Amino acid sequence: MIVLQDVVKVYENGTKALDDVNLIIEKGEFVFLVGPSGAGKTTITKLLMREENVTSGHVYVDGEDVTLLREDDIPYLRRKIGVVFQDFRLLEDRNVFENVAFAMRVIGATKREIRRRVPSVLSSVGLSHKAKMLPKQLSGGEQQRVALARALVNNPSILIADEPTGNLNPSTADEIMQIFDLINKRGTTIIMATHAKDIVNAMKKRVIAIEDGLVVRDETKGVYGYDA
Amino acid sequence: MWFVTKQKGCTVTMRDIKYFISQALRSFFRNGLMTTAAVFTVVGCLFIVGIFTVLLFNVRYMSDRLQNQCEIQVFIEDGTDEGRVAQMQDEIKAVANVQSAELFSKKDTLEYVKTEMFEGKESALVGFEDDNPFRDSYKITLDDISQVAATVSALKQIPNVAEVKNEQETIDAVLSVSNITKNASLWIMLMLIIISVALISNTIKITVFNRRKEINIMKYIGATNRFIRMPFFFEGMTIGFVGALIAYGLISWAYVACINALVKNNLNFFELLPLKNMSLPMALIFLAMGIGIGALGSSISVRKHLHV
Numbered sequence: 001m002i003v004l005q006d007v008v009k010v011y012e013n014g015t016k017a018l019d020d021v022n023l024i025i026e027k028g029e030f031v032f033l034v035g036p037s038g039a040g041k042t043t044i045t046k047l048l049m050r051e052e053n054v055t056s057g058h059v060y061v062d063g064e065d066v067t068l069l070r071e072d073d074i075p076y077l078r079r080k081i082g083v084v085f086q087d088f089r090l091l092e093d094r095n096v097f098e099n100v101a102f103a104m105r106v107i108g109a110t111k112r113e114i115r116r117r118v119p120s121v122l123s124s125v126g127l128s129h130k131a132k133m134l135p136k137q138l139s140g141g142e143q144q145r146v147a148l149a150r151a152l153v154n155n156p157s158i159l160i161a162d163e164p165t166g167n168l169n170p171s172t173a174d175e176i177m178q179i180f181d182l183i184n185k186r187g188t189t190i191i192m193a194t195h196a197k198d199i200v201n202a203m204k205k206r207v208i209a210i211e212d213g214l215v216v217r218d219e220t221k222g223v224y225g226y227d228a
Numbered sequence: 229m230w231f232v233t234k235q236k237g238c239t240v241t242m243r244d245i246k247y248f249i250s251q252a253l254r255s256f257f258r259n260g261l262m263t264t265a266a267v268f269t270v271v272g273c274l275f276i277v278g279i280f281t282v283l284l285f286n287v288r289y290m291s292d293r294l295q296n297q298c299e300i301q302v303f304i305e306d307g308t309d310e311g312r313v314a315q316m317q318d319e320i321k322a323v324a325n326v327q328s329a330e331l332f333s334k335k336d337t338l339e340y341v342k343t344e345m346f347e348g349k350e351s352a353l354v355g356f357e358d359d360n361p362f363r364d365s366y367k368i369t370l371d372d373i374s375q376v377a378a379t380v381s382a383l384k385q386i387p388n389v390a391e392v393k394n395e396q397e398t399i400d401a402v403l404s405v406s407n408i409t410k411n412a413s414l415w416i417m418l419m420l421i422i423i424s425v426a427l428i429s430n431t432i433k434i435t436v437f438n439r440r441k442e443i444n445i446m447k448y449i450g451a452t453n454r455f456i457r458m459p460f461f462f463e464g465m466t467i468g469f470v471g472a473l474i475a476y477g478l479i480s481w482a483y484v485a486c487i488n489a490l491v492k493n494n495l496n497f498f499e500l501l502p503l504k505n506m507s508l509p510m511a512l513i514f515l516a517m518g519i520g521i522g523a524l525g526s527s528i529s530v531r532k533h534l535h536v
Contacts, residue, residue, distance in 0.1 A: 049448070071453070072452070072453070075450045075451060075452045075453070076450065077450075078447075078448060078449065078450035079449075079450035083448050083449075089441065089444070089445055089448075091441070091442055091445065102445070102449075103449040105247070106446050106449055106450070106451035106455055107449070107450050107451065108241070108243075108244070110243070150449070151449075154449070154450070
């Protein structure tokens, strides 16, 4: 479960990104964060990852107040959270298998564990046959699937996605969303910041709208609610 | 979920070390130009450090030899009876810094002069046995020649000592060369170390910049700070290590060439310390300095430019 309690975030330049935000996201939920650019969506994901810390308030992830984490403990929080970005962020000089294996390698998995786990994750995103290809040899959708496989390979309980379909054409975006849906059905909590109106409207999941750092709408089976 | 069972802690496994080394080597070869520049700065630094190390070893070698050869002669007042002369040996040995004290009686001295200086003309010294012009004396060796003045002064305080002779000027000259060499070496070494550290630090900065995307990804997928930083330390140490090996090879070759040139030109009265007598300590100094400079350079850069 994720809890944001009275969260205020003011950046060093004085920008108030979040203003007294209170949210509860249950385990296994699928949540869209929507709102105009600069509204505070990305700040929420950064607070969950402890890439930023709150100015005041508390953020609980699986019962642990991450605002109080020591610097040395932050990596262990991040191992519970998979993350997918709009620009994929793959290592260009490593093939698909190595990109996914890298996520296991950096947290200390053995070669045996890597050899066993990576093919199964690649298979779940439909990329088994492209394991030896380099990212530049793949389409945008395939690259995003590699990024998804990398985010999933360590079995995170939470998956954060920041505009994951932003660089994809509509049909590829739909395919990626199906994979997200499947992952969610297996029990992973998904928090997705997005501007993709059609996707949000089609998925009928919980929608939290943020404007000027305030939660202005929170609907169980919501819609995008803005002009695209 | 298998990752949850992983313990938080400081354990570094052999697998991690292999990974750090492989990443360091990969980066070492990938940044060809900067790595070469950094390695050769370390070589330059350690080569000059090596010249001064060799000088220091040799000055120490000369000063040890001088110390062994350098004797102080303590002359005893005429008319001192034999019992008192013998007793004085203990008093001399009790003086701080005195290593040994050997008696040369006036008889021994006359005998020495006869055999060494008047060989075949001993008749010229007839009559000296009854009226020996020499004095009883003690030949003294010291533990530390730099303390000679204090020792001489203490010896003069012993009753019945007539005079104390020493080779103060020679000792002073050797000590002065030794001190100048030591001080100059230290300052030049310090300067070169700073230059090398700065260059290695810059090389690592470039590596950090080149690998910023990878570092960023590592951060997001839960790599610990140590795991992200260690390959950069290893890269710095590899640069230092390779630089130290090359510098050691060069200085050894140059030193042997120098000894051979002295022998060839009949200048072997400059007896230099054989290479084998200093090769191990010199190798250790080179490796320690090379790896140390590398670690320091990378550590500065990682602290300054790698925010994980």
